[in-house]
Amino acid sequence: MEPRFPGEPLGLIAGGGRLPRIVAETAMARGFTPIVVRIADAIDDDWDGFVGGYFAWGRTGDAVRFMKASGVSRVVTCGTVSRRPDFRSILPSFRTLIMLPTAFRVVRGGDDRLLRNVAAFLKAEGLEPVAVQDVAPQLLAPHGPIAGRRPEAAEDKALFLALRVAQTLGSLDVGQAVVASQERVIALEAAEGTRDMLHRVADLKTRGRIGRGERLVLVKAVKPQQDERFDLPSIGVSTIREAESAGIGAIGVTAGKSLIIDYEALVAAAGEAEIAVVGLAGGDVGQTAAAPHHSDALGEGSS
Template sequence: MEPRFPGEPLGLIAGGGRLPRIVAEAARAHGFEPVVVRIADGKDDDWSDFKGEYFAWGRAGDAVRFMKASGVKRVLACGTVSRRPDFRSILPSLRTLLMLPTAFRIVRGGDDRLLRNVAAFLKAQGLEPVAVQDVEPQLLAPEGPIAGRAADERERAALALGVRVAQTLGSLDVGQAVVASQERVIALEAAEGTREMLHRVADLRARGRVGRNERLALVKVVKPQQDERFDLPSIGVSTILEADGAGISAIGVSAGKSLIIDFDALVVAARDANIAVVGLPRDEASDPSRADVVSGSEP
């Protein structure tokens, strides 16, 4: 995606973590001028080198007005949002107050429904939603081996099981991630997110609920019905470290539909942790007979 004119303002709704900064810098390098609206976990991040402002949930209406007044026509959202907006427990600004009936409709249901509602709301406000990968396609996970060593036979079986379960989980709009061994499912991601799920797996292993020699795989895949402009599965160095702490030895993500954050650093972290990281073809990896596809090796 290129700017329609040099210095075109690009709205960036930024949560926490490294991803919003990576996207903002890539957008600027491509000729956009990012306008950063910090929300939720992005509150205390330093964005002094970009135009923007922090907006509490109660000022959501002001955030829209700010972007439009800044000339924004296209907008993307990324970063960590650990808590959903609760418009019933905040004191909204006048502009947000006028939006409350719409806001209540937006936050109902699972994450996928919420994100689709957000996209529809932005479009109704004259803002075109775009995707992270539209700005920086190099963030997309490649197919096959990504980092670390090659997955062994047990890990390939665990990845295949994890993919099948994760796709079912995603079709119900529950979560994107699963931890599995070759024979059973260990943990499912729901509202708590991947990080807390991995902490739970670490606790299970510490309490002897996971076998000492049981090889575990983390799978993160895009939901079948997901709006791919928002919330693609992502992994970074923190994912590697948390997976290592949980005793996970392989990680699989949807090739071409997941984001790799800080690729070079992730490669080093995966090597140091001796974890196999692979990009999974979404359709073929769901077939357990195609273990060669899951491993990234040739048939």
């Protein structure tokens, strides 16, 4: 995606974490002027040098008005949001008060329904939702080995099992992540998120509920019905560290539909932790260790 004119304002609804900053810097390098609306987990993030500001949930209407007044017509949304907005427990601004009936409809249902509702809401406000990968395609995970060592045979079997389960889980709009061994499913992600799921796995391991011979893997897979403009599965250095603490030996993500954050740093972390990282396509089994990974698979700008 290119600017329609030099310096075109591009709205960025930024949650927490590194991803929004990477998207903003990539957009700027491509000739956009990022207009950054920080929400939720981004409350304390430093965005000095970028146009924008922080907007509490009660000022959602003000955030929309700010973007439109800044000339924004296209918007990308990314970053971590630990808690959903609870519009019943906030004191909204007048602009948000007008929008409350719509806001209540937006936050109902599972994550996938919520994201589709967000897209419909933005469109109704005259803002076109665009995907992270439209702005920064270099972040997409390639197929095959990505970082670290190659998966062992037992891990290959576990990756295939976890991928099948993750696809089923996603079809029910439950979660994106699964931990499995070559023998069984260990944990499923639901509302708690991947980090807390991995903490559960670490606790299970500490309590002896996971056998010493079980080779654990983590798979994060895009949901079959997912709107790919929002919330693609992603992994970064923090994922590697949390996986290592949980005893995970290999990580699989949906190739072409998952994001690799800070690629060079992830490669270094995976090598240090001796964790295999691979991009999976539907039906992959016994193939993840077939080829060496390429350090330039994601191109420049991903760190």
